[in-house]
Each structure stands twice: as structure tokens, then as C-alpha cells.
Amino acid sequence: MVRDKNLQIRIFKNRLLYIVVCVFSALTAIPLLAILGEVLVRGWKQLSWTFLTEATPNAFEAMMAMSAGDPMPGGIANGIVGTFVMLLVAAVIAIPVGIFCGICLSEFKGNWFATVVSYITDLLQGTPSIIIGIIVYIWVVVPMKGYSGFAGSVALFIMMLPLIIRSTEETMNILPETLKEAGLALGGSYWRVMLQVMVPSAFGSIFTGILLAISRVIGETAPLMFTALGGAAISWNISRPMSAVPLMIWEFFNDPNLQSLIWGASLFLLTFVLCLNLLAKRIQKKWKV
Amino acid sequence: MESIKDPILQIKDVSIAYGNNKRAVKNVTADVAKNTITAIMGPSGCGKSTLLRAINRMHELYKAIHVTGEILLNGENVLLMPPTEERRRIGMVFQRPNPFPTMNIYDNVLAGYILNGIKLSRAEKDEIVERNLRNVMLWDEVKDSLTKRGTFLSGGQQQRLCIARSLALQPDILLMDEPTSALDPIATKYIEDLLVQLKNEVTIMIVTHNMSQAKRISDYSMFMYLGELIEYDDSSVMFTNPKDERTRSYLTGKMG
Numbered sequence: 001m002v003r004d005k006n007l008q009i010r011i012f013k014n015r016l017l018y019i020v021v022c023v024f025s026a027l028t029a030i031p032l033l034a035i036l037g038e039v040l041v042r043g044w045k046q047l048s049w050t051f052l053t054e055a056t057p058n059a060f061e062a063m064m065a066m067s068a069g070d071p072m073p074g075g076i077a078n079g080i081v082g083t084f085v086m087l088l089v090a091a092v093i094a095i096p097v098g099i100f101c102g103i104c105l106s107e108f109k110g111n112w113f114a115t116v117v118s119y120i121t122d123l124l125q126g127t128p129s130i131i132i133g134i135i136v137y138i139w140v141v142v143p144m145k146g147y148s149g150f151a152g153s154v155a156l157f158i159m160m161l162p163l164i165i166r167s168t169e170e171t172m173n174i175l176p177e178t179l180k181e182a183g184l185a186l187g188g189s190y191w192r193v194m195l196q197v198m199v200p201s202a203f204g205s206i207f208t209g210i211l212l213a214i215s216r217v218i219g220e221t222a223p224l225m226f227t228a229l230g231g232a233a234i235s236w237n238i239s240r241p242m243s244a245v246p247l248m249i250w251e252f253f254n255d256p257n258l259q260s261l262i263w264g265a266s267l268f269l270l271t272f273v274l275c276l277n278l279l280a281k282r283i284q285k286k287w288k289v
Numbered sequence: 290m291e292s293i294k295d296p297i298l299q300i301k302d303v304s305i306a307y308g309n310n311k312r313a314v315k316n317v318t319a320d321v322a323k324n325t326i327t328a329i330m331g332p333s334g335c336g337k338s339t340l341l342r343a344i345n346r347m348h349e350l351y352k353a354i355h356v357t358g359e360i361l362l363n364g365e366n367v368l369l370m371p372p373t374e375e376r377r378r379i380g381m382v383f384q385r386p387n388p389f390p391t392m393n394i395y396d397n398v399l400a401g402y403i404l405n406g407i408k409l410s411r412a413e414k415d416e417i418v419e420r421n422l423r424n425v426m427l428w429d430e431v432k433d434s435l436t437k438r439g440t441f442l443s444g445g446q447q448q449r450l451c452i453a454r455s456l457a458l459q460p461d462i463l464l465m466d467e468p469t470s471a472l473d474p475i476a477t478k479y480i481e482d483l484l485v486q487l488k489n490e491v492t493i494m495i496v497t498h499n500m501s502q503a504k505r506i507s508d509y510s511m512f513m514y515l516g517e518l519i520e521y522d523d524s525s526v527m528f529t530n531p532k533d534e535r536t537r538s539y540l541t542g543k544m545g
Contacts, residue, residue: 181347182387182451186458187377188404196404200391 039266046264051075055234056248062257072258076265078234082242086149086228087214089238090156095210098161102168102206103194125162132158133223141227149235149242152228159220160213167209171202204287208280215276219269221246245269290509290522296320297492298344298462303358305339305348313339315516316358321462321509326484326493328507328524330500332544336516337496341464344494345379346372362461377405380455380491382465386447388439388454395435397450398422401458421453424490425483445476449483456491463487465495469502481506500540504528512536 004010050073057065057074065072101117108114132155140151175198183193199206221244224230229241230251249265252258298321305314314336321327329337339348348354349372360367367375388397398418402409409417418435422428427449431442439450448468455463465484469477484493484506497503503510503524510524512533520527520536531537538544 176385176387178383178385178387179389181350181381182383182389183400183404184350184372185345185347185376185381185383186401186404186454187373187375188401189373192404192406197389197391197400201389203391 036270039263039270043263043265043267046072046261047267048075051264052080052268053077056232056243056251056258056261058232059255059257062255066257066260072260076245076248076261076268078231078243079245079248079265080268081234081236082149082152082228082231082247083218083244085236085238086152086156086224086242086244087218089150089153090160090217091210091214093153094157094160094164094213098164098213099168099199099206101161102165103172103199105165105169106172107194121162121165124158125166128222129155129159129220130222133226136223137226144239147227147229147241149228149238149240151226152224152242152244153238155223155227156217156220159217159223163213163216164206164209167212168202168206171205171209172198175201204283207287208284211276211280211283215273215280218273218276219246221250225250290526293320293322295323297323297363298494299359299361299364300340300344301359301361303340303343303356303360305336305343305357306355308353313516314343317513317518319511319518319521321492321494323492324488324490325508326488326495326506327509327511328503329494329496329511329513330498330503330539331511331513332539333498335513337511337513338466340513341466341494341496342381344462344464345376345381347381373405377401377458378460379462379464380458380460382448382451382455382463382468384467385471386444386451388442388447388450390438390440392439393436394422394431394439394442394450397439398453398457400454405458417457421457422450424456424487425449425453426479427453443476445472445479448472448476448480452480452483452487456487460491462492462494465493467496467498470498477502512539514539 052075054073054075055078056076057072061073101121105114105118105121136151136155136158140154141147144151179201180193180198183197184190188196224244224247228244228247230243230247231241232243235242245265245268249262249269252262252265300317300319300321303314303317304312306312317340329341331337342348343356344360344367346356346368348356356368362375362378367379389400392400395414395418396403398421399409399414402417419428419432422431427446430446434441439447442450448471452463452468469480472480481502484495487493488508495503495507507524510522510527511518512520512527512531512535514535520531520533522532527536528540531540535544
């Protein structure tokens with residue numbers, strides 16, 4: 001047997017590295033837990049049924065409640081409705097476009113067109129959201145002569161698109177090639193095999209990608225300032241200005257009377273994003289290819 | 290070998306190149322007899338799978354591969370047919386079982402019809418599923434779990450399901466690319482017995498690494514080496530008295 005004189009040192013190094021890894025992982029978790037804790041402590045008192053079902057109180061109501069020491073009336077329902085409607089419209093446009101584009105990128109890899117689209121997708125993903133907001137302002141708000149929930153949807157659609165494209169592309173890439181060959185060997189046409197065999201097989205991961213895309217853009221504020229603008233009343237009309245939860249947080253911050261609502265709204269948003277992420281994780285596990 | 294009368298498939302001067310000048314298959318000519326099992330053997334990289342995949346035009350998925358020559362199915366050049374029609378008549382079973390993961394067992398058998406957009410009545414579907422699953426001796430094992438996913442079966446059962454899926458379209462020829470190499474000996478034995486029964490219905494061409502398998506089940510054997518078809522004969526002749534020195538050394542384990 002070869003005698004290893006350095007065995008003790010090696011065991012020590014091994015342990016040291018293990019401890020370093022653990023410490024750094026703990027350090028990453030601390031800020032997240034601190035944020036969650038802060039929001040939870042400050043926000044949970046605000047949460048109530050009316051907080052979720054009523055619109056923002058106006059300045060007068062808020063002032064009265066403040067001076068009387070009552071809990072703040074009203075809630076963030078206008079923001080919830082706006083966020084929901086705008087996200088829904090954005091997702092309905094982004095999902096088919098993103099999936100088809102992702103299929104294209106994975107199927108025509110190496111083709112010059114796919115390469116260009118792939119670069120553009122990367123750039124789009126890195127584009128600051130405020131720039132997307134300004135562009136949509138010029139493209140949609142100005143020609144339509146007014147802020148609208150639809151303009152907000154367009155901005156969110158553009159932000160979701162690269163995320164859905166990438167997740168579709170990556171999923172399609174890891175599907176075994178023989179699955180496609182098996183479909184074609186049965187005489188299926190190319191698009192039938194793609195849509196009836198490949199996309200369903202990738203569905204779990206694509207769906208996860210969609211959920212993550214939604215959770216990424218749900219907190220976007222900047223592009224909505226230029227497009228959806230915001231509104232104090234609950235509105236389902238997409239051609240009119242609309243509010244959104246992150247926009248409301250910004251408005252509450254700017255209004256000294258409403259500042260106590262910030263934390264409830266933040267808690268709502270954070271909880272929603274966490275739930276989406278947990279759901280995405282579960283689906284990914286269950287639908288593993 | 291005496292020439293084959295009324296061949297179902299004629300391979301005429303087929304060459305297959307990867308890229309510009311890497312020829313994987315060189316000027317292969319062979320006739321395949323109807324309702325027989327023809328084994329294609331040879332060491333790794335000899336072009337046997339490449340040749341097999343040319344017959345149902347799997348190469349068209351990959352741009353860099355070029356096939357020249359003629360492949361005639363009942364006298365018709367398959368390289369000129371619409372690929373969807375051609376592939377319906379020439380089925381394929383792959384090395385690893387690959388039932389469609391999102392379809393249940395029932396739909397997996399019908400996948401060929403689904404993917405071709407052919408509408409069937411419930412009774413027709415039931416009949417096709419039962420007949421083909423019985424054909425591959427899988428019916429008794431799965432008849433109570435037809436709505437479960439195909440991937441829930443064992444490897445050998447999955448492979449039989451894939452054979453049933455191909456047979457459901459009633460192809461003239463069934464191509465098999467090392468169909469048992471991912472299976473254990475018992476599942477392999479099952480499939481081999483099955484193939485011998487199936488040749489009454491369909492002509493089978495099977496690529497195999499396993500010489501004893503070829504000997505057990507095939508009527509004719511091809512031996513390929515470095516892209517060339519070295520020897521093609523009655524299996525009984527090939528395995529007892531090969532003509533070419535290279536075939537002999539492969540069969541005796543000195544090469545390959």
C-alpha cells in the first residue's frame with residue numbers, strides 16, 4: 001500500500017472547503033430571509049379581505065383614517081385586477097409566439113436566420129425594462145392617443161418573450177432525437193410530429209418556463225409607468241389606463257398619506273411570486289422528460 | 290446465392306456520404322425477399338445502420354447526409370415518393386424503446402394513425418389496438434392498463450409496444466436497428482420469437498451486433514465491412530461456410 005504522509009492535511013483541507021461552501025450558501029440565504037422577514041413583519045397587519053377586494057382609498061379618506069388612528073381603509077384590488085388582466089393578455093400573445101420561436105431556434109440550429117434570432121433574443125433579455133417602456137410608449141401609447149392597459153400588456157409581452165423562447169428552446173434541445181425520428185418513421189408530417197409528439201413531451205418544462213416568465217415580469221414597474229399609467233378605480237377595460245400592484249407600491253411611496261399600504265402590497269406581490277416559483281418547481285419535477 | 294425471385298425491396302448501387310466525401314456506404318446492391326428476416330451484420334462503423342436508415346429516409350432529417358442510387362419497394366423508387374407515404378409503408382423500430390411519453394398505451398399503438406391525421410371509429414381503434422398488441426404478445430399483460438402511459442412498462446414491453454405501433458400501420462417492411470441491444474436476455478428472447486412469427490405478415494430487416502441472434506432468427510444475412518457489402522447469402526450458408534475471408538474472421542471473432 002502507498003503510504004500517504006499528507007493524509008491528515010488532506011482530510012483537514014477537505015473539511016475546510018466543506019465549511020467554506022456551507023458558510024457562503026448561508027450568506028446568500030440571509031438577505032433573502034431578511035427581506036422576507038421585513039416585508040412580513042410590516043405587511044401582515046395590512047392584509048385582510050377588504051385589502052384584496054377594495055380599491056385604493058383617496059387621499060381624503062386616507063388622511064381621515066390616519067388622523068383618527070384607524071386602520072387604513074380600502075385596498076389594492078385595482079392593482080390586482082390590472083396586473084391580472086395585463087399579464088393575461090401579455091401571456092396569451094407571448095406563449096404561442098415564444099413557443100414557435102423556441103422550436104424554430106432548436107430545430108434550425110446553425111441556420112443564419114436562427115442564429116440572428118438567437119442573438120436578438122439574448123439582447124432582448126438584457127434590455128433594461130425602462131427602455132422597453134419608452135419604446136412601447138412611442139409605438140403604442142402615442143398612436144393610440146392615450147395610456148392603456150393594452151400598452152402595458154405589450155410591454156410585458158416583450159419582456160416575457162425571451163424567457164419563454166429560451167425555456168422552450170432548451171427543453172426541445174434535451175428531448176431525445178429518436179422521439180422525433182419515431183414520429184417521422186410512422187409517416188407523421190414534420191409539423192404534426194412537432195406539435196403532437198415533441199411539444200407535449202416538453203410541456204412540463206415549457207409550462208415551468210412560462211410561470212417563471214410571469215413571475216419575472218409581475219413586479220415590473222418602469223415599463224408600466226409609460227404605458228398603463230395607473231388608476232385609482234377597479235377597471236377591467238384594457239383600452240383605458242390600468243393600475244398594477246408594483247405601480248401602486250410606487251404611488252403609495254410618493255403619497256405620505258398612503259405609505260402604510262406599501263407593505264401590504266409588497267407582501268402580496270412577494271407571496272404571489274414565491275407561490276409561482278414553488279408551483280413551477282413542482283410541475284418541473286412531476287413532468288420530467 | 291441464387292437470385293431472389295420477386296424481391297419486395299431492391300437496393301441498387303446505393304452510396305451514402307456524410308459531408309462532402311466521407312462515404313459511409315459504398316455502392317451496395319441487394320435484393321430482399323418477401324416475408325423473410327434479413328440480418329445486417331458487421332463491426333461498428335461499417336455502415337449497417339446508415340444503410341438501414343436510408344431505406345425509410347431518416348437521413349433526410351440531417352442536411353449533411355446524401356444518398357445516391359435507387360431503393361425500390363415493389364418496383365417503385367422510395368427515394369422519389371412523398372416521405373410520409375413512404376414511411377407508412379416502411380416502419381422502423383429503434384435501438385432504445387421510445388414510446389411517446391405523453392401518450393397512453395392505447396394511443397401509442399394508434400400513434401401512426403394519429404400522426405397521419407386518419408380518423409377512426411371507436412370500434413376500429415379498439416380492433417387495431419387489440420390485434421396489434423396480441424400480435425406482439427403484449428395484450429394479456431397490458432389489457433387492463435391501456436390508459437396508463439407507455440413509459441410505465443418495462444424495457445422489453447416498451448420495445449414490443451413500439452413494434453406494435455409500427456405494425457399498426459400494416460407496413461410492407463419493418464426495419465429494426467439493433468432492437469434488442471438495450472434489453473436483457475429474457476426480453477431479447479421474447480422479441481426474437483416474436484420476429485420469427487411476424488415474418489408471415491411483414492418483411493423484416495434487422496441490424497444486429499449479435500451474431501448468434503442473426504444466426505437464430507434470420508433467413509438471409511448481409512455482412513458489411515467499411516461501408517461495403519462483403520457478403521450476402523442464405524444465413525445457413527453464411528454461418529457454416531462463408532465465402533469471404535473477412536466474413537469468416539468476423540464470424541469467428543477474429544475481427545469486429
